[in-house]
Amino acid sequence: GISGRAAWITDVVTGGARVGRFGWKAQHATLLAFSGDAYRNEMGITNDLFPDEVALGIEPELLALCSPPRRGLEDVRDKRTGLRGIDNFENFMRLLAPAPRGPANDLTHEGERLFRSIGCATCHVPTLQTGRSANSVFDRKAVDLYSDLLLHDVGTGDGIEQASAGMNEIRTPALWGLRLRRPFLHDGSAATIDEAIRRHRGEATAVTERYSSSSEEQRNALLAFLRSL
16 A cells, blocks of 8 residues: 655755655655755766766776866856855755646646546645745645655666665655646656556556546646646
C-alpha cells in the first residue's frame, strides 16, 4: 500500500538533521542548500556550501590542468549587499508565486472528485499548511501544491541512491502548474499526463488499476482536472 516516508537528511547549511523537501529525491531541506547544489553541480560555480569542484570521471591531476587554481570560491558576497549569488537565487525561488489555476467547470470538478476517490490524493495531497514564519507572507498559509513531500516507490525511480532516498524512491512531485509543463515524470520520459499516470507502479499499483478500469468519460474528466492545475 501507500507508505511514503520523510527524508531525514543532514542539512549542509546548519549541519543538523532535518526533513528534506527539495529536489527529486528530497535531498535538500532548504532552498539555500538547493541553490548551492545547483550553482556547483549545474553551473560549476563553487560556493560556501559546496566548495569543491566536481568533474565525474576526471582525475584530479587532469582537472587541475583544465581548471587553473583560483583564489578561493567563485561565488563571493557582494560588498554592497552582503549577499552571495546563492542567496539571491534562494530569494528569487522563495518569492515566486505559484502558477494560477486554469478555468474550472463541471468537468474539472468531476475530475477532481475522481482524483480523490481513486486514491491520487493520497500522495498528491491537495493542500498543506506552512509552519510558523516571521514573515507574514509565509506564516501558516494554505498551499495548494498537490504533494505530501514524502518519498515513495511508485515505479518511476531513477536507480540512484541519494541522501535518504533509495534507488527507486522519488519525492512526490507537486502538481501545481501542471498545465504549463511538458513532458512529464522526473526524466521527461512521459509525453502525456495519461502516460505518466499509467507508468505508476509499486505503492501506486492499485490507484493505477482503478484509473485504467475507469470509463473513458471518467478518465477524460480526471485529465481535464489535471490540465486545469
